[in-house]
Amino acid sequence: MADLPGLDRLWLGLLRAPVSMWARPHVLPEDLRARYAQRERPICYVLNESAVADLVVLEKVCAAHGLPAPLDPLKKPLPSQSVLFLERRAGFWGDRTDYRISESMRSLVSAAFDDPTLDVDLVPVTVLWGRAPNRKDSWLRILLSENWERVGRFRRLLSLMVNGRNLFVQFGEPVSLRATVSEGHDRSRAVRRLTRTLRLLLARQRAAAIGPDLSHRRTMATQVLRSGAVRRAMADEMRSKKISRREALKLAQDYVWEIAANYSHIFVAFMAKALSWFWTRLYDGVELHHVEQLQKVIEGNEVIYVPCHRSHIDYLLLSYVIYYKGYAIPHIAAGINLNMAGVGPFLRKGGAFFMRRSFRGNALYTMVFMKYLGLMMARGHSIEYFIEGGRSRTGRLLQPKTGMLSMTLRSYLRDPRRPIVFLPVYFGYERLIEGKTYVNEMLGKPKEKESIFTMLRALPALRKRFGKVHVSFGEPIHLDEVLKRHDPDNRRATEKVERPSWLPAAVDELATRIMININGAACVAPMNLIAAALLATPKQSMLETDLARQLELLASLLRQAPYSPLVWVTENDGASIVRHGERMGVIQRLKHPLGDVMQMTEENSVLLTYFRNNVLHLLALPSLIACCFLNNRTMRTEDIQRLMWRIYPYVRDELFLRWTEEEVSAVTLETLDDLANHGLLEAVEAGAQWRRPPTGSAEAVQLSMLAQITVQIVERYYLVIAVLLKHGSGRISQDALESQCQLMAQRMSLLYELNSPEFFDKILFKNFIDLLRSRNVLGVNAEGRLTYTDMLPAVADDAQLVLHEQIRNSVLQVTHR
Secondary structure (H helix, E strand, C coil), X not given: CCCCCHHHHHHHHHHHHHHHHHCCEEEECCCHHHHHCCCCCCEEEEEEECCHHHHHHHHHHHHHCCCXXXXXXXXXXXXXXXXXXXEEEEXXXXXXXXXXXXXXXXXXXXXXXXXXXXXXXXEEEEEEECCCCCCCCCHHHHHCCCCCCCCXXXXXXXXXXHHCCCEEEEXXXXXXXXXXXXXXXXXHHHXXXXXXXXXXXXXXXXXXXXXXXXXXXXXXXXXXXXCHHHHHHHHHHHHHHCCCHHHHHHHHHHHHHHHCCCCCHHHHHHHHHHHHHHHHHHCCEEEEECCHHHHCCCCCCEEEEEECCCCCHHHHHHHHHHXXXXXXXXXXXXXXXXXXXXXXXXXXXXXXXXXXCCCCCCHHHHHHHHHHHHHHHHCCCXXXXXCCCCCCCCCCCCCCCCHHHHHHHHHHHHCCCCCEEEEEEEEEECCCCCHHHHHHHHCCCCCCCCCHHHHHHCHHHHHCCCCEEEEEECCCEEHHHHHXXXXXXXXXXXXXXXXXXXXXXXXXXXXXXXXXXXXXXXEECHHHHHHHHHCCCCCCEEEHHHHHHHHHHHHHHHHHCCCCCCCEECCCCHHHHHHHHHHHCCCEEECCCCCCEEECCHHHHHHCHHHHHHCHHHHHHHHHHHHCCCCCCEEEHHHHHHHHHHHHHHHHHHHCCCCCCCCHHHHHHHHHHHHHHCCCCEEECCCCEEECCCCCCHHHHHHHHHHHHXXXXXXXXXXXXXXXXXXXXXXXXXXXXXXXXXXXXXXXXXXXXXXXXXXXXHHHHHHHHHHHHHCCCEEECCCCEEEECCHHHHHHHHHHHHCCHHHHHHHHHHHHC
16 A cells, blocks of 8 residues: 555545445446456556545445455565555645655556566546436535546545445556557656556546536637637638727627537536436436447547437437436537527536527638637537437438538648547437427428527426437447548648538538438337328228237338348337327227227327338338339339339438448348238249239238338429429429429328328428439529429339329329319
8 A cells, every 4th residue: 555645544444344335336337347357467456546435436346346456466576556546645634636656656667667578457447426327316416526626535525425325436448558668668758658648548537427627618718719710810800890909809709608608517417417307207218229339439539429300308318318328418509599598508507509590701700619619629528419400390300401510520620639420319209399389380380489488388298298218329420531531642631721622522421421320220119100100091090900910010120121230119019009109199099899990180190290200211111112012013123123223312312311322222122022021022933023912901901001101202203293394394493393392282282181291391392303403314504494304204104103093193183283
């Protein structure tokens, strides 16, 4: 115990038994024994400071997991016990810190120099009192929880008594002593280098758990305003607006105070406790999936969370689950519309920083925001922003807004201190607080402006059942890998260009990959399956037995041929899912002697399109193949492949599907085999043709219902083509075409009771027409009107193979009127 001062040795003898009995540590990684117990090299634990309570807790954890005790001597000729301290307390109350390198550390390095075969695993260990968020914390525990401030013995004693059963112990990756001393340095330099390395690792562990040591908001603002880039933008502002330097500085100050967060660890801890109470009353549970995707990138990287945006609950939910798992919550880029009186200051304390909807025409604001973002990244704080921009009203992912991505890349290229990893996150709800509002907006009502009063009006809705909510982490995306493809010669390292020519392409690729990886982590809850099954019927009703069978078919298709390895599908059987839908109030039972009928109300049928659309991409390919058999009993494989090749690029762009155009042929064959395994298709002529079951059979009905999941997408595409062909080449502009298609789709929805508001969503028509232009199917003449080639009538001919004659007639009837 050479590194422990005499007073600490006395305290160790007195406190070992009571602290060990009282402490209940939460340990990471959870597989501690498997990682460290069987290591061949001796283990030496490294703690940041010589705190007696930390040492006792470490002893307890090591004993519980079969690891060497920290105060056991290392094997000879090593001169130290199995624990080292980088800092030691000084003063009677321990309120000063001694940063000098300990003699034990010097002796350990010297022993390694003297014996070339000698090696030790140095394991950094962080002990945080009051950090484990899965306990029911009291307010006093929160106030005494860990932060970056140095505390003395008295404060540590209080924290021990209050947070003794609320602590967090994290073991880092071992550092080889031999690797350090073998780098060619002399003994003095080697010991300093090793100490710096261990300090850095411990600081990273601490930052990963409670966030980096962010200074006060005023200090952050000062650093932003002192930067050269902001000063140059201020000078440009002075020249363009003919204002004084003082006025330009005041304007920049106002911008940074409008933007900056005011993070408070104590406030976050309070909110974690409050949200634990809130979730238990609002939801039946919060399910977390694939947290290992976060664990493998959190240390040593700048993590940027890029979730989908379903609800205002998203902000709170992601921060909550990250905090629950023992990591620092991210700073969140929030829209300026949320900076409301009575709400904005609290969001700032929770890590929110605010941004305007548009930066256009304001160079000074843009530079202040970019510098603030870059400063946050340089200081190692994780960031969260919603790449869709706003909340999805349809349940599908929106086309990405690349402004924040572009600023992130430009900030990184200017000051690449830490590798950036984008972590996609999928949210899956079974009911939305904003659900009714979304339906009204899709039906044409104006969007309500966020205010404290609209929030208060939503409170009565919280009495309903909201089921479970799922949070799933997708496959991480390493920015450097994307940059290597677009800048293989690493010109960015030598060319200090603000906007390199390859940047837009890199941003677009990154945005698309993020959306694809969000979809790749989808969660299929009972509500998603109910929506997919019942919305495929004309009147949103089915016999109970038929509904249960269709639900099991959809779940089986998703399990046996999974869309991606990270997709989660409920394990409930069909009958259980039906009962769940009844409990949630989305379906109702109509009693009948020949078998009960399960039915949606009209309001629920519109609302549940949202939850079907959440998982539409998972069923897109089998459903599109099923569409081929709506109008045909038998189809050749080559015809199916041609139809999939024709339509897949547009569906992929709309739904962010994961396969490339080159891969879709093989995936189509795999999907055909899977449908055959479920009895929905039969291969004939050695797979050269495929045949559906006889009309009227249960399997034929199931195949038809599977086709209905995506048939409206095909109808929408056919509507655009029919309107174009009716007008003729070079006769209509894109704006006029979009408006006409929207109005005609609305008319079809009224005539044929299509309870799906996104069927007449103008944005979807615009995206489809834009894609037709990008693929050179459409062009624009000198008058700004759309032209087309012979390929367009060929697409219309192919649609006749897919769409039922009644559907084609309905589309043509509406367009010719």
